[in-house]
Amino acid sequence: MLNKNGFVLNLKTSKTDVFRLGVKVPFEKQRVETSPISCPVKLMLDYLHLRQTGGDGTSDPLFINSKGMTLNRAYFIQIIKEIIESLGLLSDGYNGHSFGIGATTTAAKVNVPDDLIKTMGRWSSDCYQRYIRTDPKTVTIAQQKLCHF
Template sequence: MERAVSRNTGRSHAVAWREWLLFCRQWESDGVHGELVPVLLCFIGDAFGAGVSASGLVRKLAGLAYWFKLLGVRDVTKDFVVRQAVMGYRKSRVSRDGRRPVSFDILVRLGSVLGECCSDAYETRLFRAAFSLAFFGAFRVSELVSQSCGTGGGLQSREVVLGDACVSCWLSRSKTDRAGKGRRILLYEVSGSEVCPVHCVRAFLEVRPVEFGGSFLVHRDGRALSRFQFVAVFRRGLARLGLPDKEFASHSFRIGAATEAVRWGLDESVVRQIGRWESARFRSYVRLELL
């Protein structure tokens, strides 16, 4: 059951359920039996008063729905009055994710200053490859790099194959592929660009120690490139460029991939394929006004 959802999703569901049980104590309820709709409406009202975003509320309710189903009781999050309350909540909590996209231009500029942000030439090639893959592959950072240096997660070395004008990456599992069917991601050559994914991966493979398997993006000693390190060097590069690092996040590469694809006039079906979006949700990633 734990493996049916991602680690982050499971953790989010667990936190929501604990909050719910604590809230229900005020109503002398166990949070499972009895008339729960009025209690849930008060729970929603309490979240509104605390300034919880609409997306944050939806995540909480998703966690409650999961646990109601898991325990075999009625899922009151789907009741009509609850759904209406959530609709009103959304309209009253109009907010927009303000994370800026990493544009192609910013990616090029980042690549040019990485030599000043990294400790040596090896690290420079490592981060150029990481940033190029993140942008052109529209990777979530959790799919690309390891959670920590010692866990060996992220894209695996056996999953990356370099061709003459293409890099093939096998994404064995992702947020939208919990069954683990996997998906092939093909990244093609960008002629004349220093941030071309084929060029960056080839340059990294020239120095990557062959004796280390596991994670593809590793330091010289074989330790995996971690999420923390990815973000730290990214922010360092933004600072070098005079860009406000607080306006960006690791997800800015994926946001940038969607935004640039639309700016370049690619068809919606192609944009969805690039980012592996199964619906029109990709539109929330398109932020042309923030380029």
């Protein structure tokens, strides 16, 4: 259910949902002073408005490709690679795991507690730690601090 304060995205299946019971991912409205442009509630409301303007109904798939077909992983990755290449970058190093790596690395960088990173990523083990990429500059600063100790 979507309202101005939040919504829950119901995933029918997920690779972390081993019993295929479905996964509920809650999203809450962000405070305006934090980042109004990235508020998931505002973005979803805008997206749904755009879809309704195009004639889509409430029983249509939520995420679709340019041909109106349900969005799938392969198509999503293909489009991401095309966008990366259009920016003049090599897309070989990007895949579905790139989003998990980016989200996990960002969460760790802003000091989100490990147990919360694990919960948000729907990990059942500590394997999420392998997704965290440490910036070489951070390592250099740590080494310098150790030398001054």
